[in-house]
Amino acid sequence: MPVAHATDGAGSIRIPASECGLVGLKPTRGRVSWGPLIGEAWAGGAVTRTVRDAAGVLDVISKRMPGEPYYAPPLPRLLVREVGADPGRLRIGVLDRPDAEGLVDDPQCRALVAGAARLLESLGHHVEQSAPAAMFEPEFTGHFDTLIAADAEATFQAFERLLGHPIGDEEIEPRNAAYRRAGRALGAVAYLGSRMWLGCGRGAWRTGGTTMTYW
Numbered sequence: 001m002p003v004a005h006a007t008d009g010a011g012s013i014r015i016p017a018s019e020c021g022l023v024g025l026k027p028t029r030g031r032v033s034w035g036p037l038i039g040e041a042w043a044g045g046a047v048t049r050t051v052r053d054a055a056g057v058l059d060v061i062s063k064r065m066p067g068e069p070y071y072a073p074p075l076p077r078l079l080v081r082e083v084g085a086d087p088g089r090l091r092i093g094v095l096d097r098p099d100a101e102g103l104v105d106d107p108q109c110r111a112l113v114a115g116a117a118r119l120l121e122s123l124g125h126h127v128e129q130s131a132p133a134a135m136f137e138p139e140f141t142g143h144f145d146t147l148i149a150a151d152a153e154a155t156f157q158a159f160e161r162l163l164g165h166p167i168g169d170e171e172i173e174p175r176n177a178a179y180r181r182a183g184r185a186l187g188a189v190a191y192l193g194s195r196m197w198l199g200c201g202r203g204a205w206r207t208g209g210t211t212m213t214y215w
Helices: 014-020 051-061 107-122 140-163 174-185 188-199
Strands: 003-006 023-025 045-048 091-094 126-129 204-207 210-213
Touching: 014 023, 014 045, 023 051, 045 051, 091 107, 107 126, 140 174, 140 188
Parallel strands: 091 126
Antiparallel strands: 003 045, 023 045, 204 210
């Protein structure tokens, strides 16, 4: 069963799956445990060659562990048993274009999405143009980048402790170096505010030049 690990914090599942004809498994938050060493981090998933392999991997890596701050709802049965089972008539939302600035919009990608939608309709499912509005909230990018910056700096510090010496900016990709600089400058209140916004909901709270939200 050929499997490659991927996290998809920023596309490491979606990109190779789409470009290499693989099945990308991107679990929902809390489905894959980081316990007991890490309470919360980027999602864990995989890329495989078949849906059956992807289902089997998720069955194995989605076990609960001590120290997790939350869990995803339990699945009614093993996912490998869902492969080939009749799902009934599904209501499926399709999004074939970006709804925010800075995202790639390619006619070939739209055509592929349209083809997938037609296939789903031919299988008896209800398909419509629809996507959660929360996917394109303008505040999302800033809060997401805040968490990436903090996580990047914490991860590189852990590597430095293992190596026994600092890691210079010239040794890593420029984007990661930029995240490290942002992570070092980040205050605890801004970090917690962004984590709260991404995890809970939205109510405006502005501090130190950073917009944060809470319930």
